[in-house]
Amino acid sequence: MKKDHKQNDIFHAALKLFARFGYQKTTMEDVAAETGMSKGNIYFYVSGKRDLYEKTVSSALQQWRETVAEAVAREGDVVEKFSVMARLSFEYLVDHDDLRSILIKDPGIFTLTPREDRFSEINLGAMQLVKNILSQGIAEGRFHPVDVDHTAELFFSIYIMFLIKRYVKSEGVSAARMYDEGMKIILRGICTNPQEPSA
Amino acid sequence: MKKDHKQNDIFHAALKLFARFGYQKTTMEDVAAETGMSKGNIYFYVSGKRDLYEKTVSSALQQWRETVAEAVAREGDVVEKFSVMARLSFEYLVDHDDLRSILIKDPGIFTLTPREDRFSEINLGAMQLVKNILSQGIAEGRFHPVDVDHTAELFFSIYIMFLIKRYVKSEGVSAARMYDEGMKIILRGICTNPQEPSA
DNA sequence: TAATTGACTATATGAATCAATTATTCAATT
DNA sequence: AATTGAATAATTGATTCATATAGTCAATTA
Numbered sequence: 001m002k003k004d005h006k007q008n009d010i011f012h013a014a015l016k017l018f019a020r021f022g023y024q025k026t027t028m029e030d031v032a033a034e035t036g037m038s039k040g041n042i043y044f045y046v047s048g049k050r051d052l053y054e055k056t057v058s059s060a061l062q063q064w065r066e067t068v069a070e071a072v073a074r075e076g077d078v079v080e081k082f083s084v085m086a087r088l089s090f091e092y093l094v095d096h097d098d099l100r101s102i103l104i105k106d107p108g109i110f111t112l113t114p115r116e117d118r119f120s121e122i123n124l125g126a127m128q129l130v131k132n133i134l135s136q137g138i139a140e141g142r143f144h145p146v147d148v149d150h151t152a153e154l155f156f157s158i159y160i161m162f163l164i165k166r167y168v169k170s171e172g173v174s175a176a177r178m179y180d181e182g183m184k185i186i187l188r189g190i191c192t193n194p195q196e197p198s199a
Numbered sequence: 200m201k202k203d204h205k206q207n208d209i210f211h212a213a214l215k216l217f218a219r220f221g222y223q224k225t226t227m228e229d230v231a232a233e234t235g236m237s238k239g240n241i242y243f244y245v246s247g248k249r250d251l252y253e254k255t256v257s258s259a260l261q262q263w264r265e266t267v268a269e270a271v272a273r274e275g276d277v278v279e280k281f282s283v284m285a286r287l288s289f290e291y292l293v294d295h296d297d298l299r300s301i302l303i304k305d306p307g308i309f310t311l312t313p314r315e316d317r318f319s320e321i322n323l324g325a326m327q328l329v330k331n332i333l334s335q336g337i338a339e340g341r342f343h344p345v346d347v348d349h350t351a352e353l354f355f356s357i358y359i360m361f362l363i364k365r366y367v368k369s370e371g372v373s374a375a376r377m378y379d380e381g382m383k384i385i386l387r388g389i390c391t392n393p394q395e396p397s398a
Numbered sequence: 399t400a401a402t403t404g405a406c407t408a409t410a411t412g413a414a415t416c417a418a419t420t421a422t423t424c425a426a427t428t
Numbered sequence: 429a430a431t432t433g434a435a436t437a438a439t440t441g442a443t444t445c446a447t448a449t450a451g452t453c454a455a456t457t458a
Contacts, residue, residue, distance in 0.1 A: 189388030
């Protein structure tokens with residue numbers, strides 16, 4: 001699709017500009033200049049500035065989700081899946097500067113309330129991954145039988161909290177230590193057996 | 200002290216007014232009228248409107264902390280202490296309408312970052328309680344040996360997250376379920392032994 | 399003399415206006 | 429179907445000004 005490709009060019013340019021200048025200071029002319037199109041033509045692909053912003057962020061979040069899902073799919077062991085999902089979700093922003101910068105400028109993208117989540121579709125997808133891993137772990141007898149829905153929501157909320165602490169408030173070091181402690185406690189809390197037999 | 204008592208009257212009146220109208224819409228004259236003093240006299244007790252607000256909120260938060268600490272002190276078993284602390288901290292706002300209403304209007308009171316915490320003195324006190332319980336539990340061999348500082352910070356952050364979800368975003372029911380699941384997982388994650396012997 | 403008053407001043411706020419910038423539309427063109 | 433650029437609509441930011449409110453203080457009271 002030629003149209004899809006052009007659209008992606010626009011999102012890529014917009015991501016860069018929104019990251020540098022923020023929503024307000026980025027003009028449609030900036031975006032047009034960056035893509036080499038005329039201003040009016042942008043409106044052939046998106047319905048307005050707000051729409052451009054949301055589609056741009058959505059596509060970046062989608063990539064994040066896909067990257068994590070692919071890495072998880074590569075793991076065999078369900079406990080490993082859980083660990084990889086958590087670590088990669090948490091580390092992803094380290095080397096995705098533009099998206100990180102946008103999230104810092106617009107912390108409302110990370111919300112603790114599904115109801116006011118502008119990107120709920122993507123986040124529901126992410127939460128589905130958590131649910132799948134939990135269900136699999138329980139089915140295999142590796143995890144204690146927990147309420148999958150509420151536990152997934154809990155983990156997702158804790159995850160959002162960590163993102164806010166680490167990236168939005170840039171408490172990098174402290175957040176990383178907390179993450180380590182938290183991961184140990186949660187793994188002990190959900191896994192049925194000690195990892196090593198009889199040690 | 201007569202002065203202390205008068206000051207408390209002011210805080211009590213201010214709490215009520217700030218709860219009803221918010222910071223902006225509450226005038227120093229309102230507070231004066233509510234306490235029966237003249238406006239000028241309020242300045243004998245506090246140095247300005249901002250100061251009045253902060254002292255008012257501080258004193259209410261302090262009461263919260265004390266209520267929890269007293270209930271914890273009444274428990275013998277360290278695991279019970281932990282449970283009581285968590286539950287009471289979480290439930291306190293249910294029957295403290297004015298404070299709850301203020302926290303909803305000014306969610307910045309709950310912050311995930313110690314650095315920008317306007318009430319850090321009080322929150323550090325609250326976190327000290329968590330640390331004490333953790334240390335005691337570890338010393339008694341009831342809890343796994345965790346990094347007390349970072350684990351306390353982690354639990355405190357999760358607690359703040361729950362407060363935001365439950366009261367600020369009023370996701371009461373869902374937050375309560377998440378709380379139950381979370382409590383089970385965390386207790387399994389930190390406790391060394393099953394509660395019941397051989398059952 | 400600590401506590402209180404009320405009249406006074408300084409400051410902050412919100413409404414109204416207006417120019418300039420920027421978003422959005424659309425008839426014409428490729 | 430995709431693109432342009434000129435025309436228009438909407439938004440923003442700066443400025444002004446009147447009003448409301450925060451904050452001060454010399455005088456008074458208990």
